[in-house]
Amino acid sequence: xxxxxxxxxxxxxxxxxxxxxxxxxxxxxxxxxxxxxxxxxxxxxxxxxxxxxxxxxxxxxxxxxxxxxxxxxxxxxxxxxxxxxxxxxxxxxxxxxxxxxxxxxxxx
Numbered sequence: 102x103x104x105x106x107x108x109x110x111x112x113x114x115x116x117x118x119x120x121x122x123x124x125x126x127x128x129x130x131x132x133x134x135x136x137x138x139x140x141x142x143x144x145x146x147x148x149x150x151x152x153x154x155x156x157x158x159x160x161x162x163x164x165x166x167x168x169x170x171x172x173x174x175x176x177x178x179x180x181x182x183x184x185x186x187x188x189x190x191x192x193x194x195x196x197x198x199x200x201x202x203x204x205x206x207x208x209x
Contacts (some may be wrong), residue, residue, distance in 0.1 A: 106161040114162075137170075145174040152181060153188040 110117075118127035133174050139145050148171040155163030 108162075108165055111162060111165060143174075145171070145176055148174050148185045149176055149180060153184040156185050156188040157192055 107121055113125070115130065117128075117147050118205050137151075142150070148167055151163070154168035168181065171184075
């Protein structure tokens with residue numbers, strides 16, 4: 102059985118995603134490059150944010166990509182782990198705050 106997530110697909114991502122519309126793919130990659138360039142935040146800080154978001158949205162491709170880019174930009178295991186815990190806290194907090202819907206429903 103083939104796994105849903107195949108890390109080898111990342112190698113062909115740029116080419117494959119452009120098959121249906123190369124112009125839009127080029128625009129996406131130009132935007133992506135601009136987003137991750139140093140600015141008010143460093144590229145390393147942006148990679149760590151992306152790593153946390155990747156965990157929050159549960160994207161294995163993004164987790165692999167931003168783990169590699171974080172490492173390449175000098176992030177430590179401790180920094181990446183802390184970013185992961187930030188994502189975990191936000192997801193947990195979101196679940197708990199949505200509990201207000203449950204409470205409101207009970208009280209109606």
